[in-house]
Amino acid sequence: MFHIKSTKILLGILLLAVCLHAAFANAREKEVVQTIDVAKVWSGHPVGFALLTHGERQFVAFYDAERQMTVGSRTLDSDAWQFTRLPSKIGWDSHNYITMAIDDDGQIHLCGNMHCVPLIYFRTTRPLDATSFEQITAMIGRNEQRCTYPRFLRSAAGSEGRCAAGELLFVYRDGGSGNGCRYFNVYDLKSKAWRRLFDEPLFSGGGKMNAYFQGPVRDRQGVFHVCWVWRDTPDCATNHHLSYVRSKDLMHWQTSAGKPLKLPITIDNAEVVDPVPPGGGIINGNTKLGFDADGRVIVSYHKFDAAGNTQIYNARREPGGWKIYQATDWDYRWEFSGGGAIPFLVRVGSVTAGADGTLTQSCSNPKNGSGTWRLDPATLKPVGPAPPSDRLPKQITRLESTRPGMAVRSASDTGHSEDPAVGYVMRWETLPRNRDRAHDGEPPEPSMLRVYKLK
Numbered sequence: 001m002f003h004i005k006s007t008k009i010l011l012g013i014l015l016l017a018v019c020l021h022a023a024f025a026n027a028r029e030k031e032v033v034q035t036i037d038v039a040k041v042w043s044g045h046p047v048g049f050a051l052l053t054h055g056e057r058q059f060v061a062f063y064d065a066e067r068q069m070t071v072g073s074r075t076l077d078s079d080a081w082q083f084t085r086l087p088s089k090i091g092w093d094s095h096n097y098i099t100m101a102i103d104d105d106g107q108i109h110l111c112g113n114m115h116c117v118p119l120i121y122f123r124t125t126r127p128l129d130a131t132s133f134e135q136i137t138a139m140i141g142r143n144e145q146r147c148t149y150p151r152f153l154r155s156a157a158g159s160e161g162r163c164a165a166g167e168l169l170f171v172y173r174d175g176g177s178g179n180g181c182r183y184f185n186v187y188d189l190k191s192k193a194w195r196r197l198f199d200e201p202l203f204s205g206g207g208k209m210n211a212y213f214q215g216p217v218r219d220r221q222g223v224f225h226v227c228w229v230w231r232d233t234p235d236c237a238t239n240h241h242l243s244y245v246r247s248k249d250l251m252h253w254q255t256s257a258g259k260p261l262k263l264p265i266t267i268d269n270a271e272v273v274d275p276v277p278p279g280g281g282i283i284n285g286n287t288k289l290g291f292d293a294d295g296r297v298i299v300s301y302h303k304f305d306a307a308g309n310t311q312i313y314n315a316r317r318e319p320g321g322w323k324i325y326q327a328t329d330w331d332y333r334w335e336f337s338g339g340g341a342i343p344f345l346v347r348v349g350s351v352t353a354g355a356d357g358t359l360t361q362s363c364s365n366p367k368n369g370s371g372t373w374r375l376d377p378a379t380l381k382p383v384g385p386a387p388p389s390d391r392l393p394k395q396i397t398r399l400e401s402t403r404p405g406m407a408v409r410s411a412s413d414t415g416h417s418e419d420p421a422v423g424y425v426m427r428w429e430t431l432p433r434n435r436d437r438a439h440d441g442e443p444p445e446p447s448m449l450r451v452y453k454l455k
Contacts, residue, residue, distance in 0.1 A: 048097025
């Protein structure tokens, strides 16, 4: 929870809670109209699976009970899945999620199971046919031997003939923690080949650090925003210097003031939002991009305050530059360090503007609990609880396993069906992260991966 010291504000929150009680009670969960079992899946540790609906077809990519990368496909009018097992098997690394996309010819692209290893990439040879996947060992053929963090996305308007609007892009890191670069590739439908979107990497640590970024996130004007922290070594405590960049076309990059930046972006030419030092309590994975009702970008993150406690901060780009607002008043410190995929004890959400202009933000820590809060638009501080929205039904979030430590995992649909009133989500259960190492004892029994149709 947020701690708010003002008695006047507390009285206001009590009145607000009374007014919102009916809204909370009547907040309608999305209704599950269909449940489809997929398969038993690996549950020894969490790693991201992919769900992609495309017209009348649906695809799921996951690691099966034997840890094998597998793709299931079905038509939406059937609950029968057709499975294709791919030649890639996961160990204990929670970085090794799977990501999928479909190009304009209907070919499925899939990438995953990579943490500082050679590129693992598959593409179908027949449209929307997951049985036709073939492995492709190279996209460009260079800087592909230590790949991590793959992501597919679509381009904006073209620039200098390098990229047309809506073309399929691929982003990844080459290198490791403390020494890595981010590259953007673009796919050519005619030649069925990849090329660099721009020759230089977007970020370069010069062999001394690497950038962990969030984004690109596109605003309502079509501008792409990226925020990141630099990290010096595999030790997550060495994150530092929250930074920012934006672009209208993913080709030309600039500061929040519109100053052009020459690629690659380095610690020397980057725009710094908050110069948090190494050991200052900021971590990659907990830097989030959002926007207020006026479309101003807000970067949310946490760091240590003067007393050494972990606090949530919201930095907003205002006319005079970045203004940083402390959102919490916690008496809790999250002390993190070391390598591997660590369990996150603090969570922070993006600032989100509702249709009525109301700003909300979620956060949590083990001592103060969790919640979603309404923010004062001027101070970006909490003024009371926010009504829940887009809640998943309890039958999805309810834990089924009786083994200690298990938790529910879920993934939203990265595609969409032809019915705008319908949505899909999938869920499964696993043990928590363990710094990419095996848990003590026997692994848990595989859990059932399910897809839920919501309306």
